[in-house]
Amino acid sequence: MSIVTPRQPLNAKPAPAAGDDRPVLVRRIGAADAINEITRLLHRAYRPQVEMGLAPLAGRQGDDITADRAAHSECWLATIPREPAAPIPGTTEPVPAAWGPERVVGVILFEEVEQATFPPFFLKPHVAHFAQFGVDPDVQGLGIGRLLLDKVESRARENGAVELACSMAEPDRKLFDFYARRGFRLIEHWQWPYTNYRSCIISKALT
Numbered sequence: 001m002s003i004v005t006p007r008q009p010l011n012a013k014p015a016p017a018a019g020d021d022r023p024v025l026v027r028r029i030g031a032a033d034a035i036n037e038i039t040r041l042l043h044r045a046y047r048p049q050v051e052m053g054l055a056p057l058a059g060r061q062g063d064d065i066t067a068d069r070a071a072h073s074e075c076w077l078a079t080i081p082r083e084p085a086a087p088i089p090g091t092t093e094p095v096p097a098a099w100g101p102e103r104v105v106g107v108i109l110f111e112e113v114e115q116a117t118f119p120p121f122f123l124k125p126h127v128a129h130f131a132q133f134g135v136d137p138d139v140q141g142l143g144i145g146r147l148l149l150d151k152v153e154s155r156a157r158e159n160g161a162v163e164l165a166c167s168m169a170e171p172d173r174k175l176f177d178f179y180a181r182r183g184f185r186l187i188e189h190w191q192w193p194y195t196n197y198r199s200c201i202i203s204k205a206l207t
Helices: 035-045 047-051 063-071 144-158 173-180
Strands: 002-004 024-028 074-081 102-110 127-135 163-169 185-190 199-205
Touching: 024 144, 035 047, 035 063, 035 102, 035 127, 074 144, 102 144, 127 144, 144 163, 163 173, 173 199
Parallel strands: 127 163
Antiparallel strands: 002 024, 024 074, 074 102, 102 127, 163 199, 185 199
16 A cells, blocks of 8 residues: 555645545555445546436446445555544535545546456457546545556556556546546447447556
8 A cells, every 4th residue: 555645735625524634545445445435436426427418337336336346356445534523425424433534535446357348458468457437526636536547557567568548438528638638548439238328448558
């Protein structure tokens, strides 16, 4: 695991339950992590796509699928210390004690294994891939997503990959621009059996 500090303090913009300079911890998921907290985060992070009429799996999956996907990948979390008596983000509900002292603010899956057929580019021996990338809307824009992408880039290099790829919803042009600024390019298109849109398979060369 590694402890890192975002490029801006967490209070750089109004953000409930993120009002100080707490460091961000990037680590593998553990047995004590609350799956339902991760599911809630994903639903919030993918809400803009859902509001576009898209049906991303991460934006609608239940806790059972969240747990299964974490079990069939390297699941990396970004966390910050939780504020005492803080509500669940986006609600007035109190945080369950079982959620522990850390707040999950980001998640990413590296080299997920699933039953659906993969796009051809994912199957190339020199290509690594990531999925289910989401950051809590309360702290987006503060560098937490960059930290998670840095982690999977590092893991890809450690595994000998020279390309890092992912799948993203083609209609989400804002997201495509986000990846393009980070060196990703379009490789091919793909239709997953569980989405209602065509996906872009994009990749970044690891130098």
